Amino acid sequence: MFINISELISTPLKTETFTVPVDMDFYELQGDRFPFREKGKLILTISNAGNRKVHLEGQWQGSLGIPCDRCLKEVVVPFHVELDETVDLSPERQEDAADDSYVEENSINTDALIDHEILIRFPMKTLCREDCKGICLKCGKDLNHGECGCDRASLDPRMAAIQDIFKNFKEV
Ligand SMILES: [Zn+2]
Numbered sequence: 001m002f003i004n005i006s007e008l009i010s011t012p013l014k015t016e017t018f019t020v021p022v023d024m025d026f027y028e029l030q031g032d033r034f035p036f037r038e039k040g041k042l043i044l045t046i047s048n049a050g051n052r053k054v055h056l057e058g059q060w061q062g063s064l065g066i067p068c069d070r071c072l073k074e075v076v077v078p079f080h081v082e083l084d085e086t087v088d089l090s091p092e093r094q095e096d097a098a099d100d101s102y103v104e105e106n107s108i109n110t111d112a113l114i115d116h117e118i119l120i121r122f123p124m125k126t127l128c129r130e131d132c133k134g135i136c137l138k139c140g141k142d143l144n145h146g147e148c149g150c151d152r153a154s155l156d157p158r159m160a161a162i163q164d165i166f167k168n169f170k171e172v
């Protein structure tokens with residue numbers, strides 16, 4: 001949704017609060033789509049901060065379905081966004097404010113704003129549980145549900161070595 005802020009900018013000291021739904025069904029990152037499991041609503045207070053600056057204060061809570069890195073089972077990952085920032089809309093500043101991609105002309109694109117906030121909070125790693133055993137590299141069975149009986153010995157030595165390296169790396 002676009003919130004037009006041209007009137008707000010031309011009215012000194014004006015403050016307005018908006019409750020905005022999320023219009024997206026997916027969050028997209030590098031070609032992958034993650035469905036929203038809870039969209040919540042963005043509560044956004046926009047204030048005229050003078051000199052064509054606006055102050056944004058907002059809150060949003062929602063969640064995305066993200067596959068486990070090891071077994072691909074969906075994990076519902078919550079996101080909690082607290083927003084408190086000033087956006088400069090003066091012509092001189094707008095050019096190099098590449099960060100504020102959600103500010104377009106005299107409006108705020110709330111979906112782009114949430115998109116931006118999810119991006120900076122997106123987890124590096126997603127696991128359904130700490131000790132997820134993953135899937136068998138031979139038959140694809142979810143090993144959390146038990147052994148499949150495949151002979152993975154040929155794969156194991158190298159995998160074990162790699163896992164050890166990661167383990168040591170983590171412990172440093
Ligand atoms: Zn898993």
Ligand SMILES: [Zn+2]
Nearest residue numbers: 136139148150
């Ligand atoms: Zn197997």
